[in-house]
Amino acid sequence: VQLQASGGGLVQAGGSLRLSCAASGGTLRDYAIGWFRQAPGKEREIVAAISRSARNTFYADSVKGRFTISRSNFKSDLSLQMDGLKPEDTAVYFCAGRRNEFLSRAERDYPYWGQGTQVTVSS
Secondary structure: OEEEEEOOEEEEOOOOEEEEEEEEOOOHHHOEEEEEEEOOOOOOEEEEEEOOOOOOEEEOOOOOOOEEEEEEOOOOEEEEEEOOOOHHHOEEEEEEEEOOOOOOOOHHHOOEEOEOEEEEEEO
């Protein structure tokens, strides 16, 4: 499966963006999905994750209460709603998949990655 993140852009602090993750060569509903981000000069970090069934979610402390990960397996739709954006949220955002019910916080547990989408938050 190949994953593709989309929906990034330039937004002012306090604004919102909605990122989407799409799959080709496979079915998104078969995968637990994690959203990661990498800012310039920094290591890639997990932002949020959702289990295959959507029963479980995880959020990094830095985004808790501001970001919402959701999926509709019926529609094969998966998104990351980002509200209250801050300049420190500026990064390239990636969605990653693992063919497993359970989400993981660890980058190494996700074998499937796509190209990211740039999110830039101006102050």
